[in-house]
Amino acid sequence: MLSISLFFVFNAQAQSINRTKFGKGIQVVAEDSSFSFKFGIRFQTLYQGVHTKGTKGWDDRFLIRRARLKFDGYAFTPRLVYKIELGLSNSDIGAGGGGDISQTNNADNIILDAVAKYQLTPTLSLWVGQTKLPGNRERVISSQKLQFVDRSLLNSRINLDRDAGFQLRNEHQVGTVLLREMASISMGEGRDITVNNAGGYDYTGRIEILPLGEFQGDGDYVGGDIAREETPKLALAASYDFNDNASRSRGQLGSFLSEQRDLSTWFVDAMFKYKGFSAMGEYADRKVPNGTPVISYQLDGTVDETFVTGKALNLQAGYLLASNWEMAGRYTTFDPTAVTGIGEQEQYTAGLSKYIVDHSLKVQSDVTLIKEQGRNDRVQFRMQMEIAL
Template identity: 50%
Template structure:
């Protein structure tokens, strides 16, 4: 009996190994791990994965004492699975992206049913008439260009301080997108209505809704391979390409201190609500390996200081103010790139109590297979007005995208 069991077990494992043995696929590196289309062309799916391994070293610099302290860490900055394709008709596309790293899923609260926030994108895109497309679900809002660029396609290790202070990130709702041409000029229009509290929210809407509009003008025509939403000029545009964009975001009765991001502002009756307005103006230019990206952000609020029902201040404030970010880079023919960035954040000191922050960054990247496989490193120096302390940060990151 034992011999029979052993034979059956051996046969089972032999079949299993044979069934799951190495299989040759027609897909190429960076084009997805799996790509399939139904025989009747009723649906398709492409599956991809990516991760970023990051090292960070940080030191505090004091005018009197020099280097006073330092820290370092390794982490998986991002680890994600992405599924996209079409359902029923090529005019109805979908995208599902899941985050697996701690940074990707952090933010669990009572408003997300105390659950990790695995879902990044879950959106349907219906091209229902000519150049009109309706997006429904959870995805990035049409905010500043740096935010909409995928974290897999960044020119430096990570996004700027302007993005972390002012971006409107992802939310759940609907977007209507349209584009047209006037001669060589490409014009895109986007309007969006969303819940206004960020991604993966399961509670009732606690404030009002968020309304976003964006206009983009490409005076010299389209970039190669959507290069206006990718860091660096990896396609080496043969002719100058320029994209000019502007976004206005109105958040009715926001309950978070950074529009739909940041912390909830609570008071004695539940939540403090105030209208928040965010403006973005940005530009992207590329030509023969040279790239330039510039952004300006401005945020105001009807009443930025959170209060209780009796008028006393709660201690919460809306992060109102403005920011400027500019970065330039040059890609050599051997696929090494050097880039530099200047960022300045000027929050309203009377409201936030924060001084002007200025950060200078210099980075070097080696693209082994475009943005799909690259090594990036940068050094940043941060100063704060009226402070003797400044910060020095070094980062090294490997990005792999199957």
């Protein structure tokens, strides 16, 4: 796949206009402006070690957390743009013990994004294909542009992931206030499932309000204040998702279960930035509207199969120094529905990052105290390097 992509790119360069810079990929525009094509690569190398209180051991690993190929541009007209993103690492694909392998027989996990976006009017666009749903802010922020080594506990327990379907997105200005409305209908089972739909569809709506105007460089979806906003910027948003007869334990993610349940999820989130300081908060609430999330119990009464439901809160803030070092802190809590048998958890994280070329070349580290019901406290240390060309 990589060799074919590189052949196409460099062969096209001889006949087209090429504009590029570090972190922006190889960009090609046809001489007649009938299409554009951009190719980029990125990967993350991660070291992770965990110490459990009461033990002498240090469990660690070194892995390629993510490895991606990215393609985007426009076709025929600048009003029709496309994006394709492929994941090559075991964690991306869902194999190797670090990811979810339950769907590998029914899905092509290499494909992360394959979406076309058509600008219907100056403010309204239609998206068709597979991409992230308009859910919680932290999930929509690219894994390349996170403030910490990885997303929070809230996101790992309750989020809306990639799904196949269509979305309508509208953006308009009212005075100095920027408003965005988004709606989607998707299959509800996650990335590129190749069997027939097992339940109902997934319906998502999201509203965003930016009362102080637009962030620089789409900074409301970038971790840390890399742009160093000269005036205060604030984004407020709420999302609601209804997954009709969900088949997987976490909606678009998790194990396929033997029965189905309706899942109802609320998200409320906010992002603030000003002169290097940034703060973000999210609250999530997922429930089964009628009945119990538990599917079955073992003979001893422990839960055998269950949907993951409950409430979660994530708060984080950081300050970017003039030297491009950033210090940040994060607090996350997950309060699962009691009947599921999942333990409550709290995490306290301190992060330190060095941005060499914004989020395209950086080194990040964090230390997390993990307090989980029914388990000894753990301390986790992570260090990660990101390279995006």
